Amino acid sequence: MTIYLNNEPIKLEKSIFLSDxxxxxxxxxxxxAIAIDQTIIPRTQWEETLLMPDQKILIIHAVTGG
Structure with a gap:
């Protein structure tokens, strides 16, 4: 199966939990912060969120400064 991480395709053998x-x-x-298909996934749900084919995962990094 293929998922997309920050618009880059990644092949996976099978579904996997987000935390794994x-x-x-x-x-x-x-x-x-992580969004899957434009929905923010709370950190408390990462261990129970199963990645599925064709999902688009966006990782957003916090930046500090002024």
Whole structure:
């Protein structure tokens, strides 16, 4: 199956939970928000959110400064 991470296609063998996907890809979870198909997924739901074919995942990084 294919999902899209920040508009880049990524092939996965099967569905995977969002939290496991982040670990597998070594993505730091500090200061990020995640949207799937334009819906923000609360951090409390990452462990129960199953990624499905053709979903579009957007990782938003918090930036500090003035």
């Amino acid at each position: 996907f982040l670990k597998q890809k070594n993505i730091s979870t500090q200061g990020i």
